[in-house]
Amino acid sequence: MRIGTLKESYLADAALFDSRTQKAWLLVLAAALVLFPFFAGSYWLYLACLVAINVASASGLNILTGYTGLVSLGQAAFMGLGAYTVAVLEQRLGTPFLLNLLAGGVVAMLGGLVVGIPSLRVKGLYLAIVTIAASFIAHFLFANFQLTGGTAGLAVPPAQFFGVLLDTSFKLYWVIVPVTVLMLVGSANLFRTRIGRAFIAIRDRDISAEVLGIPLLRTKLLSFGLSSFYAGVAGGLWAYFFRVVTPESFPLSMSIFFLAAIIVGGMGTQLGAVLGAIFMTLVPEVLKLIVDVLPGGASLTVFLSPVRTIVFGLLIIGFLVFEPQGLAEVWRRIRRFFHLWPFRT
Amino acid sequence: MDWLTLFEIGLTGLASGGLYALAALAFVMVYKATRVVNLAIGEMLMAGAYLFFTFAAMFALPLWLAIPAAVLAAGVLGGVIERTMIRPLLGEPPISVFMVTIGLGSVLVGLVEVIWSADQRRLPDFLPSDPIMVGEAFLAPKVFWGAVIAAVFIAAVLLVFRFWRGGVALRATAGDQAAAYSVGINVPRVFSLSWVVAAMIAAVSGIVVGSIGGISSAMGVFGLSVLVVVIVGGLDSVLGALVAGLLIGLIEALAGFYLGGEYKLLATFIVLVAVLMLRPYGLFGTHEIERL
């Protein structure tokens, strides 16, 4: 049972992981992540890569919506910008994939800055609608330009690493997961700095933040830019993973998926973005398993897709009504239980 | 410049704008009373259309029975939604309620697919089908009658808000919930009433839209255009819903005809962004005064 965590310096206070048990568990997690691909079947590897991409994108959206309070429904559009950038660069120039991912992030960031410009004039849900508009304008651009291959989209040649083609889930795992971990560490660190605290101040009361001397437009734009950078990199990873990018690949419903993921996970916490993305990506799989196990399952598969839609909606509603702080809060409660055991909370 | 064509297109655009205005009315009704942005408006429209389909085609009820039955059933649905999903979230930040309506939309789509399957269907025709001629210009009858129905409803709602006690109570609740409570207005009842009425209006709108374009589980995307209309008009203005509806309908028709079908949605969204930059609360919306 942990009685207290005593800190003797500011540096220790600002640490991301403070206790020895936490660090130990972190090592266990790292070991598990490294060993996982050697023991998992190809389907589980595929799922793991997909989960990692979603985690990366969700943590980006969390920066914008969870920490800065600017509701955005354009995450999928920024992912699309990143994905198309990677696709075009890989197809035409064949530049190294890390460079492409960065370029994808930068292009998406520029897009995010443009979309963020109305954020000074327009607030709250009106801004959310502007992001929906941006989503549609992006879709229009993807579908009607020769560079992006029109409605047929682009095929992405596989990434190459010193001549090795990264074309299986196993090989891509070693790119996707480290990049995601890097981005998570980055965003966790962001909220130890002045900029991160400025974001939080804006979320709480943006007029007060301005009074305190935080330049509103610049900070909001920075938030948009950062979150769309994350989305762009996630989109680039998506492009290398699925190897085909079409305008239909990044619909509005994908943005809604990410928003739901951070709400279910818990807005404004790093853990929330991770848990939410993992949970929302794996729920359809669990549903499929349940249907397979139930007797008479064959006739039930007809209902699988609409039931998925219903479950998705019910999850959002359920979490908002019963657990507004999301899975992160549930996790914290469990942790508290174990910290204080044998005493009760 | 072919004036006849322009006139024809303009007329068609205005009439289809009337349809938008009707659906926008349902949206504004909810926002005015409860400050909830109902992103599931397209799906509520769809629910109303499918209820009508059930009564008219599956139970084979005569039209004069099927339409009121569908509208009433939709009203009940609206009341249930309000009680179970919106009421518990009173006082939560608006983003939460916004997301709840998104979840609601998903649930409605899934339910429709489970009960009626995702196939496209057609509603039984009940609007008069003689072509409407204005001089030399032709107007599709369904769209015309849809616009007429919309105009009737909008006028009715405007009058209700003005003169009926319930309407005034609605406006009072929208202005200041605490003050409305203290004056003796039954605020929870007003909430329920607004959602019920909004669902009924959405059902009427859904029936009209469905009889024009058929029904399917993907009908809810109509809600996106409606969202644009209410933002342009102002989230809490009935008049704004009407004016913006006509405007957006006109712009869509002109863009579609002169530029091409793919520019329709793009044009409306560009108009949206332009209006928001000039008037961040819409053309007729009330300016929110933020206090520290």
Next chain:
Amino acid sequence: MTDRTFTPSQYSARRRSLLIAAGATLAAPLAAHAQAGGEDIVIGGSIPMTGVFAFAGIGIDAGMKDYVKMVNDAGGIKGRKIRYVPEDTGYKVDVSVAAFKKITSQNKVNLYYGDSTGFAKTINPELDRNGNILMAGASFATELNDPKKYPHQFLVGPDYTEMFGILLNHIAKEKPGAKVAFVYSDSEFGRDPIDESEALAKKLGLSVPVKIMTPAGSVDVSTEVIKLRRAAPDYTIFHGYILAPIPEFITQGKQQGMKSKWMGTFWTMDSSTVMKMGEAGDGFMGVMPYRYYYDTEKAPMLEKIRALHADYQSTAYIQGFLAAMLFVESAKRTLDAGKPLTGDNLKTALNSIKDFDTGGLIGVPITISGNSIPVGRVYRADMKAQKMVPASDWIKL
């Protein structure tokens, strides 16, 4: 508190039964593997049994199941049974891809059926890497009809451009120099054949006065109808839709005095879909590469299908049935030649199909030299009889 201790005999009895049970469960899969003949030939499927394409998915699934059962009842292919392993995808590409990965990781798959153009394109590199699979699908996209880019895939019929070609050929014969308008949806499905078909129309001496694209999910098409009316075409071809907004177009067009004949492509042409059009659908024409369930011309396979099902089976059913037939034929030819079941060998076997009799499902013997089967017939809707009746001969491109 009574103390229940296990006596040695009880304990060992428990342990014994546990061991036997464990041994049995371990032995069971081993026993299952010992079958006569050889291992099953697996047909995997990403089938859209729910979602917008559910009506097609359910038909395709039923058609494949029935044909596989027929072949298995007759002894399979060289004593090897065929196993059909479908997964529902709801017509979503990511779910389709996930289903593919799941099925191929759990079974040794040699034949696969995909649900959409998007899936076919996305999975292509994976197919080529896998090397053991021949794939067909519900899509008829022109892009897939490229044996160089898609060497392990084929279409179960003509591609969309070929469908347009069949219609345009029919129009050119019926009314040379006619004006043909294209109305299509703003999606990959809709845009696919338009440019090439416009060029083909010009080659056949026809003119295309207007090409109208409707935004996806659009409800009100009045402005498009006005555009169409001004072009005053003799024929209007709809593509990229299933049902909506075609009846609206036809109704409004007729109200405005248009004299055009109305035509559609494969996905609109299922009998039940056309019948839903009501009055507007009378005389609606389109291209269909298969016979309809109720066609009265001599077709032994159709009779077998009618014996299996007393109720109407959709054209999607026939597509699934035919796909399974072509799968089985490719597998048979590969095994007859003594070659292993790889993607390349199966494709070569498929391309060796010349003047093959599908048992009447397609009205003429077919040859698959590339990735598609460019054969079809124009049918016309007879609302009174509630049937689709042939309006032309079988046209081979």
